[in-house]
Amino acid sequence: MEILIIVVVALLAVGMFRYFRQKNFLKTLTEDQFRQGYRKAQLIDVREPNEFDKGHILGARNIPLTQMKQRLVELRKDKPVYLYCQGGSRSGRAAQLLHKKGYEDINQLKGGFKKWTGKVKAK
Numbered sequence: 622m623e624i625l626i627i628v629v630v631a632l633l634a635v636g637m638f639r640y641f642r643q644k645n646f647l648k649t650l651t652e653d654q655f656r657q658g659y660r661k662a663q664l665i666d667v668r669e670p671n672e673f674d675k676g677h678i679l680g681a682r683n684i685p686l687t688q689m690k691q692r693l694v695e696l697r698k699d700k701p702v703y704l705y706c707q708g709g710s711r712s713g714r715a716a717q718l719l720h721k722k723g724y725e726d727i728n729q730l731k732g733g734f735k736k737w738t739g740k741v742k743a744k
Contacts, residue, residue: 647716648728655703655730656739662701662726667715668734672707676743678734686711689718698724705730705737 650658659680666673666681673683684692686706696702702724704712712729719727730737 646720646725646727647713649709649731650703650728651731652737652739655705655728658701658728659703662703662728663696664703665696665705665715666734667704667706667711674744676734676741678705678737679740679742681705686715689715693719693722696724701726701728703728703730706733707735708733 659678664678664681666677666683667686667689668677668683669685669687670683673681673685677683682695684695696719702719704715704727706712706715709729709732712733716727716729
């Protein structure tokens with residue numbers, strides 16, 4: 622029982638540490654804030670291609686989180702990066718990767734695509 626409590630406390634501590642560290646380099650934007658800046662930025666949908674094909678924000682490029690490391694050459698460090706996924710967790714992980722690789726202006730859509738009410742394109 623004591624070991625279980627220690628494990629749970631450790632997991633919570635790691636989660637909180639990551640959350641607060643992430644806040645230093647990742648801006649989480651409301652839909653209105655996101656809409657104001659994404660046209661001048663690199664708009665990246667980090668969901669898998671099948672999710673992207675069902676519907677995505679107009680103008681977004683699909684670079685799935687699972688391919689992000691291999692496709693970093695497609696992203697510029699001198700332009701803001703606007704990320705989104707379905708709910709927010711994958712875009713957070715993508716932001717961590719980008720931060721480690723030297724990207725500075727990283728933003729994500731609060732609530733992800735499922736909260737988006739703007740224009741959408743589907744294949």
